[in-house]
Amino acid sequence: xxxxTENASxxxxxxxxxxxxxxxxxxxGLYPDSGLLAxxxxxxxxxxxxxxxxxxxxxxxxxxQRWRTEQIQEEIEFIEELAQAEIPAVSAxxxxxxxxxxxxxxRFCVYxxxxxxxxxxxxxxELERLGRQIGRMHAVAQSGKFKVREAIxxxxxxxxxxxxxxxxxxxxxxxxxxxFAILDPLSERLRSTPLQDFxxxxxxxxxxxxxxxxxxxxxxxxxxxxxxxxxxxxxxxMMLNGSHQExxxxxxxxxxxxxxxCEFDTAQLILIEPLRSFRIIQxxxxxxxxxxxxxFQRAFPxxxxxxxxxxxxxxxxxxLAGLDEAPLNLGFNG
Numbered sequence: 660x661x662x663x664t665e666n667a668s669x670x671x672x673x674x675x676x677x678x679x680x681x682x683x684x685x686x687x688g689l690y691p692d693s694g695l696l697a698x699x700x701x702x703x704x705x706x707x708x709x710x711x712x713x714x715x716x717x718x719x720x721x722x723x724q725r726w727r728t729e730q731i732q733e734e735i736e737f738i739e740e741l742a743q744a745e746i747p748a749v750s751a752x753x754x755x756x757x758x759x760x761x762x763x764x765x766r767f768c769v770y771x772x773x774x775x776x777x778x779x780x781x782x783x784x785e786l787e788r789l790g791r792q793i794g795r796m797h798a799v800a801q802s803g804k805f806k807v808r809e810a811i812x813x814x815x816x817x818x819x820x821x822x823x824x825x826x827x828x829x830x831x832x833x834x835x836x837x838x839f840a841i842l843d844p845l846s847e848r849l850r851s852t853p854l855q856d857f858x859x860x861x862x863x864x865x866x867x868x869x870x871x872x873x874x875x876x877x878x879x880x881x882x883x884x885x886x887x888x889x890x891x892x893x894x895x896x897m898m899l900n901g902s903h904q905e906x907x908x909x910x911x912x913x914x915x916x917x918x919x920x921c922e923f924d925t926a927q928l929i930l931i932e933p934l935r936s937f938r939i940i941q942x943x944x945x946x947x948x949x950x951x952x953x954x955f956q957r958a959f960p961x962x963x964x965x966x967x968x969x970x971x972x973x974x975x976x977x978x979l980a981g982l983d984e985a986p987l988n989l990g991f992n993g
Contacts, residue, residue: 671723671952672704675765680706683762684718687754689769701954702884707772715772716752720765728759729807731766734883735759737800737861744799746792747879749773775872775879783912786898790913792878793866793894794920800861801921804888810859811889813850816937820944821846827947831965838968841975845936848982852933857890857924866894892927893934907987914989929986936978943971 681691693709704720721731735751735758742750751758751768760767780786809815821842824830830838863870864885872879895913899906914923946962949955961967 672720674763675704675720679763679765680718680720683720683760683765683767684708684769686762687760687769689716689754701949701952701958717770717772718767719770720767723764723766727807728766730809732759733805733808734886735768737805737886738883740803741796741799741880744795746795746799747877748796748883749879749881773872773874773879775874777869778871778873778878779868780898783908786909786912787916789871789878789898789916790895791916791919792871792880793913794917794923796863796880797860797891797894797917797921803861805861805886808861809887811854811862811887811893811934811937813852813854813937816941817846817849820940823944823947824940827944829947829950829963831968834965834968834972838972838975841972841979842940845975845979845982846940848979849933849936852930852937854890854930857927857930859888860891862887862889862891863894864889865897867897890927890930891921891923892930896931896934897938899931903984903987907989910987911989925989928989931986932978932981932984936975936982939971939974939978 677695680695684691690711691708692711692713695706695708698705698707698717700719702725703722706718706720707715708718709715726734738748739750739758741748749770751770754760754769758768760769778789780789824842825839863880863883864887865882866880870880870882872881895910895917898913899909901909910928914925917923946955946959950962955962
């Protein structure tokens with residue numbers, strides 16, 4: 660979720676009519692022979708269609724003003740590097756000599772439509788397999804650097820997000836004091852997160868189970884929209900759930916597979932709870948920023964309810980307490 664000044668309202672996409680989408684596709688030599696099926700995507704607009712060659716494609720139209728063109732280009736080039744290294748990731752098609760296109764102010768890419776279902780690891784062996792795949796991705800990621808994509812930092816994830824939440828009209832007045840009574844000390848505590856002590860590399864950035872598709876025995880990474888630079892653990896911790904002991908076993912299994920391809924600095928494990936807090940705070944600010952987009956109101960109706968903010972107060976209290984807990988202590992010695 661970018662820190663650039665953005666247009667959060669429907670205006671960002673109000674000109675993206677079905678006719679414009681079809682015209683944009685025709686401008687790169689594709690001629691939809693079916694209707695446009697809108698796929699689940701809130702930040703951008705994504706459509707599946709069948710062309711007159713009877714093949715299925717997916718077109719992704721980027722939210723205007725979110726990323727600069729050169730930042731989008733780095734995302735596309737990173738995915739292509741992975742694909743060239745035979746790491747399953749869906750690369751934008753090369754159409755008329757380019758992968759990123761623009762039509763009447765909208766930037767877009769076209770991808771082949773792939774099958775698959777969300778990966779749901781049911782045991783530690785599957786988590787080891789997942790760790791192996793992330794390790795393969797990181798081995799390629801570490802061979803180069805982003806020049807213009809954003810990096811994980813306190814200012815962008817926490818400081819700016821807290822400032823946005825202070826301006827949000829969606830936070831119920833009766834909960835405002837209680838909310839900031841816990842958010843402020845948490846954000847101040849997070850200021851000392853020692854990110855600078857660790858090497859940064861290219862990341863998927865939003866690597867969770869929903870962004871990994873399984874087709875037969877293949878795991879495919881999708882949605883690199885939030886790719887950025889940061890510590891390697893960012894692409895691992897979102898796979899963890901359950902008790903401290905359960906998360907220890909899960910991380911141990913993933914790193915066993917990960918280190919088949921890529922070394923991991925286990926000192927990064929101290930970043931897991933701070934990074935979780937970064938994400939919780941940034942996610943609230945992102946929803947607030949996007950609330951005027953009707954797609955968000957349809958998808959997240961609970962965001963405007965008092966119950967949601969009450970739950971967030973409890974979640975923030977848990978995060979503040981979690982920062983005092985010992986980091987995962989693995990039997991795995993990387």
